[in-house]
Amino acid sequence: MAHHLLLISLLAFTCFSISSAFEPSPLQDFCVADITNAALVNGRVCKDPKLAQASDFFFTGLHLPGNTSNSFGSKVTPVNVAQLPGLNTLGISMVRIDYAPWGVNAPHTHPRASEILTVLEGTLYVGFVTSNPENRLIAKTLQKGDVFVFPVGLIHFQRNAGYGNAVAIAALSSQNPGVVSVGNAVFGSNPPIASEVLTKSFQVGKNVVDRLQAQF
Numbered sequence: 001m002a003h004h005l006l007l008i009s010l011l012a013f014t015c016f017s018i019s020s021a022f023e024p025s026p027l028q029d030f031c032v033a034d035i036t037n038a039a040l041v042n043g044r045v046c047k048d049p050k051l052a053q054a055s056d057f058f059f060t061g062l063h064l065p066g067n068t069s070n071s072f073g074s075k076v077t078p079v080n081v082a083q084l085p086g087l088n089t090l091g092i093s094m095v096r097i098d099y100a101p102w103g104v105n106a107p108h109t110h111p112r113a114s115e116i117l118t119v120l121e122g123t124l125y126v127g128f129v130t131s132n133p134e135n136r137l138i139a140k141t142l143q144k145g146d147v148f149v150f151p152v153g154l155i156h157f158q159r160n161a162g163y164g165n166a167v168a169i170a171a172l173s174s175q176n177p178g179v180v181s182v183g184n185a186v187f188g189s190n191p192p193i194a195s196e197v198l199t200k201s202f203q204v205g206k207n208v209v210d211r212l213q214a215q216f
């Protein structure tokens with residue numbers, strides 16, 4: 001019994017030592033992404049800090065309306081590490097979202113980030129769904145100046161609930177939050193998910209699945 005307790009204590013101490021050795025904070029002032037480097041790491045490779053320029057930390061264009069003339073009636077303009085190399089390792093990014101009247105930012109998730117959204121213009125109906133088994137919808141209608149949070153990994157959406165255009169700005173807790181659009185992932189995968197899987201999963205006929213897959 002004493003031997004087992006000693007082993008458990010040693011394992012616990014080892015785990016604690018490893019976790020304590022982890023350094024979550026940046027080890028330098030910044031790590032501007034080197035977009036010319038093809039190395040595969042968990043993030044982007046840093047370029048020589050002596051080569052950093054103001055342009056590495058600058059983006060312009062969020063004042064411009066996005067083109068919402070598409071089937072969803074919305075347009076997301078991202079500002080993440082792909083557009084702003086200076087964001088690399090900083091754990092933040094943002095987007096502008098434009099909505100035509102009744103336009104929707106279709107259900108999606110960000111696998112690596114929580115999101116905080118602020119309405120700049122218009123009225124938005126927004127919400128997210130909790131995980132299994134409850135799958136509870138938490139939703140609210142927002143007005144100009146209102147703020148709403150979408151927890152990391154959960155399916156969420158926004159819809160313009162007014163007759164005019166709407167605009168929102170959202171901040172995300174990752175320099176590369178990722179986006180998984182539910183419709184695209186399920187019905188627009190490449191190659192397609194077998195219709196037998198989708199008909200059984202959604203309890204619909206093959207004709208419904210074929211029609212949905214054809215839209216993506």
